[in-house]
Amino acid sequence: MKQQTFLNMKPHWKHRYCHGGTLRQSAKGRGARPLSSKDPIHLVFKVNKEAVRYGLRSSKNFSLMTRLLKRYSSKFFVKVEQFSVQGDHVHLLIRGGKRSQIQSFLRVLAGQFAQGLTDTPNVKNDGPKVWKYRPFTRVIKGFRPYQIVRDYIQLNECEANGRPSSKARLRGLSREQLMELWV
Template sequence: MKQQTFSNLQTHWKFRYCHGGTLRKSSKGRGARPLSSKDPIHLVFKVNKSAVTKGLRSARSFSLLNILLKKYARKFFVRIEQFSIQSDHIHILIRGGKRSAVQSFLRVVAGQFSQCLTDTFTRRHEGEKVWKHRPFTRVVKGFRPYIVVRDYIQLNELEALGRPYSKTRLRGLSEEQLRELWA
């Protein structure tokens, strides 16, 4: 009976292609996770800073995350178009085939990331949870939103490498700034 009440939830039109993250705490993000086999998916993993002390950009964590992403993308036939690893979150732009393969990719990658970050392959993790929220996904519909997400992930990567942060960075970049972004 309780299961049926969740399936009838109506989400706001803004969030019909989004799931997880902070949306999960409200009724907006409690429907089924929207996934697409044709359109790209923007995926965000947010880590608890207290659970992972050195952050995701430390040399060991960064190389482990790169290896795991590539390994499981091959295994589940998911194409990673772009990714950016920050100190406390990861942005990934993927395209998948079957819905079940993308779901498996999300589940396995989240589990393997948390096991590697806390070294809990043989023992149980007793500290805080590794992930702050469930993975946020958004199906990117259309070419302009795809360009915006792609530029956003590139900008995040450059900021992780040392580019100064600006609050007005997402208000539209000039053509010169776009060329500099992708140079």
């Protein structure tokens, strides 16, 4: 009887298109992962800093991530529109075909990257977990939210490449600053 009550659990309206990350720690994010074959998806992988020595921006880890992205996006028919690799997390803006292909892409990309980072393709890793949280996904509904996420990922990439960051960036950028990102 108790298990059946979890089936009827609906997420809070703010989180109905989000799943994973820190939401998983509360009851708000424990429903099924919302995925869409029509709308773009913002995907974030957060890495545990203790498990990754030199961060994700090191040349070895960065090339591993780009190589795996190319391989598995073509295998599972997922289009990677934009990605940004930071020191401890990765942002992706993807579009996919079937729900099962997107799920397989998430599962295989996370697993292969963790195996590549720990150099344990055939044995179980005894060290700390590679991923800090489950992958965060958010289905993006509408053009304006799509622009915001696209600009946010571009801003993260510019900051990873040496642009100074500020706390005011979270409140929004002017039109000129946004145009400066894409130059």
